[in-house]
Amino acid sequence: MSGREILYSVDNRVATVTLHRPDRLNAWTGVMEEEFTGALRTAAGNPEVRVIVVTGAGRAFCAGADMSLLDAASRAGSAVAGHQRLEVGFGPEPYRKRYAWMLGIPKPIVAAVHGPAVGLGFVILLYCDFRLASSDARFSSIFARRGLIAEYGLAWLLPHLVGWAHAVDILLTGRMIGAAEAHRIGLVHRLYEPETYAAEVAAFARDLADGVSPRSLAVMKEQMLRALEEPLGASLDRAFREMQASLASEDFREGVAHFLEKRSPAFRGK
Incomplete structure (x- = not known):
């Protein structure tokens, strides 16, 4: 279901969603927004897909919002059409808003980052579960240098990921961060x-x-989301309920069997 600005493919239970405006460093547009949302919805609903990889074509992950969008917004004094809507209606409450709905997808999302990941591109990768980067990757929120604010929940999300001190540095300076520093502060999980x-x-x-x-x-993805808003006691109660359900699951039986039989697992997600 590839579109004009997003490529989508599935191979061996891995869906790859590629931002595809390589001549513009994959700068974000309204078309890309709709196609990206559609591609992730498709991957989330496909039982053959177990992992989703988000990456960029050419020399970049994503250079942020296309400057034509920012220029139009600056002239209008408000968000351009298509970016005034916050609700997406996907995933559990309260994570249905842009782009927090990515957290509610019940499959791991892996950001594969090379080259610049800036502005809205930075937002997108932060809402992925894993961030894997090439050593040539570069990161910036950039918003403070455009007269904007910490968009799409970054003031909440970034301190949870890297701590308050690093989040202050990243957001308030808007500076470019190299891959090695991003890995050191925990923004990136793996560096290659x-x-x-x-x-x-x-x-x-x-x-x-x-x-x-x-x-x-x-x-576990849902447990972690819920734990952000509930006290320890409620989290323990949820874990107990989920443990009882997991002990009765096919995947638990397979998890024990493949280990004892010294073979690769054949999980079915049941």
């Missing part, structure tokens, strides 16, 4: 050399798709 980056990302996604219970992943 450019010549091995694509193969390492593919291997990481394949291991998640083949070696981990999709049922476990879905439950």
